[in-house]
Amino acid sequence: MPTCDTLIHNIQILDGSGHEPQPGGVAIGHGRIQALGDLRGYSSAEALDGNGHVLAPGFIDVHTHDDLYVIRAPEMLPKLSQGVTTVIAGNCGISAAPVQLKRGFPEPMNLLGGEDAFRYSTFAEYAAAVAEARPGVNVAALVGHTALRNNHMDRLDRAATASEVASMQEQLREALDHGALGLSTGLAYLSAHSASVEEVQSLVDVLPGSGAVYTTHLRSETDQVLPAMEEAFHVGRESGVPVIVSHLKCAGIDNWGHSREVLQSLESARKQQAVGCDCYPYAASSSMLDLRQVDERVTITITWSRPHPEIAGKTLAEIAAIWGEAQLEAARRLQPAGAIYHCISEDDLRAILQHPATMIGSDGLPNDPLPHPRLWGTFPRVLGRYCREERLFSLGQATRKMTSLPAETFGLRNRGRIQEGYCADLVLFDPDNVRDIATFSDSVRPSVGIEAVWVNGVLSYRDGSCTGRRGGRFLSRGAIA
Numbered sequence: 098m099p100t101c102d103t104l105i106h107n108i109q110i111l112d113g114s115g116h117e118p119q120p121g122g123v124a125i126g127h128g129r130i131q132a133l134g135d136l137r138g139y140s141s142a143e144a145l146d147g148n149g150h151v152l153a154p155g156f157i158d159v160h161t162h163d164d165l166y167v168i169r170a171p172e173m174l175p176k177l178s179q180g181v182t183t184v185i186a187g188n189c190g191i192s193a194a195p196v197q198l199k200r201g202f203p204e205p206m207n208l209l210g211g212e213d214a215f216r217y218s219t220f221a222e223y224a225a226a227v228a229e230a231r232p233g234v235n236v237a238a239l240v241g242h243t244a245l246r247n248n249h250m251d252r253l254d255r256a257a258t259a260s261e262v263a264s265m266q267e268q269l270r271e272a273l274d275h276g277a278l279g280l281s282t283g284l285a286y287l288s289a290h291s292a293s294v295e296e297v298q299s300l301v302d303v304l305p306g307s308g309a310v311y312t313t314h315l316r317s318e319t320d321q322v323l324p325a326m327e328e329a330f331h332v333g334r335e336s337g338v339p340v341i342v343s344h345l346k347c348a349g350i351d352n353w354g355h356s357r358e359v360l361q362s363l364e365s366a367r368k369q370q371a372v373g374c375d376c377y378p379y380a381a382s383s384s385m386l387d388l389r390q391v392d393e394r395v396t397i398t399i400t401w402s403r404p405h406p407e408i409a410g411k412t413l414a415e416i417a418a419i420w421g422e423a424q425l426e427a428a429r430r431l432q433p434a435g436a437i438y439h440c441i442s443e444d445d446l447r448a449i450l451q452h453p454a455t456m457i458g459s460d461g462l463p464n465d466p467l468p469h470p471r472l473w474g475t476f477p478r479v480l481g482r483y484c485r486e487e488r489l490f491s492l493g494q495a496t497r498k499m500t501s502l503p504a505e506t507f508g509l510r511n512r513g514r515i516q517e518g519y520c521a522d523l524v525l526f527d528p529d530n531v532r533d534i535a536t537f538s539d540s541v542r543p544s545v546g547i548e549a550v551w552v553n554g555v556l557s558y559r560d561g562s563c564t565g566r567r568g569g570r571f572l573s574r575g576a577i578a
């Protein structure tokens with residue numbers, strides 16, 4: 098009689114490819130999927146009846162800022178409770194490594210944590226720290242362009258010189274040698290906005306041939322989003338590197354309704370080169386409080402403020418009224434601060450989410466005291482609200498966006514599918530009940546309907562809580578797990 102470590106039976110198997118679920122069972126052995134299908138006659142140390150619910154590959158959160166959180170709070174409840182088994186860190190130009198803060202601590206690096214948490218001057222040191230923390234989920238990471246700039250430049254409001262670019266290239270190469278997934282930029286932020294296209298190109302030129310990717314928080318997500326996309330695609334084309342547009346959106350009321358042009362731009366690039374994007378399923382963004390984004394027509398909620406911590410949770414309009422001044426003035430006094438901007442139209446959001454090239458990334462900010470609900474709700478919200486209720490896509494297609502598509506895009510080998518020999522990153526959920534609970538007014542709330550989560554075969558989440566067993570690993574680019 099064949100034996101395995103864990104047998105999950107009475108389930109609908111959603112293999113991650115985009116196909117619809119098939120009834121069967123899955124056997125886990127030595128952290129891998131040992132067999133699937135009709136497994137009558139298998140004996141196992143542990144067995145779990147899935148009650149006819151869906152078993153899918155564990156979700157891959159392609160856009161996170163969990164770099165330091167996975168070390169500080171390795172249990173990873175916000176992610177495991179959504180069925181996420183792998184996070185990709187280092188997005189938007191900011192990463193935990195390689196970082197030397199001797200020249201300052203620029204925004205938005207403070208989204209990741211306090212100055213003292215940045216202790217990894219090389220990517221290898223960061224990878225070792227993650228492995229040692231043994232987080233509840235797998236972790237892979239990009240290298241942030243802004244982090245590199247800050248390591249080598251005395252000021253960030255200019256383009257890098259040739260010798261600074263050379264130093265950044267060298268540091269990027271070293272990180273790639275130690276398993277970094279690629280490079281991310283955050284060109285809309287003032288700490289990188291002055292970087293020239295040539296500066297970015299010189300860094301992306303380091304990537305080809307290694308399976309690494311270029312992800313970008315575009316230079317503009319508002320009125321200049323189309324030229325910003327063209328810039329990103331051009332850079333990728335020149336060096337032959339896949340480009341992933343981060344949190345694709347049309348931000349700002351004056352830009353609503355432009356998702357058609359934005360998706361057309363993505364489509365036409367896709368005919369010539371490898372491009373993709375990620376998106377979070379909410380009509381509101383969140384980041385630093387940026388004076389350029391203050392618009393009295395948009396509801397802006399302040400999530401933290403260094404000089405005025407007592408004001409967190411209020412809208413900028415309320416604060417401005419209390420202080421008796423314009424919102425822009427109030428925003429100035431709150432700096433540095435974090436904010437949620439209700440600046441996206443639901444129609445644009447749906448169009449972008451639905452596109453077959455779109456992956457799901459939470460962009461959650463685990464360090465924020467009043468985080469945007471995407472930190473806790475992203476994946477169940479795609480399955481509940483956008484798949485089951487609004488029928489934007491089938492369950493098979495929704496799952497593909499969170500599993501095989503990201504695994505293939507980022508080169509996470511042997512993950513993202515339920516297939517014999519693949520790593521046993523798995524989520525069991527109730528497709529009729531899975532949904533997000535976190536809201537904008539009450540955002541630290543686990544989702545419901547996620548019944549069990551395995552990470553590398555380790556049962557890590559069950560019946561609403563972490564099991565205390567953590568199976569996450571550091572994933573190096575292209576490594577066969």
Ligand code: ZN
Pocket residue numbers: 188189283314343344
């Ligand atoms: Zn971003």
Ligand code: CU
Pocket residue numbers: 160161162188189343460
């Ligand atoms: Cu981000």
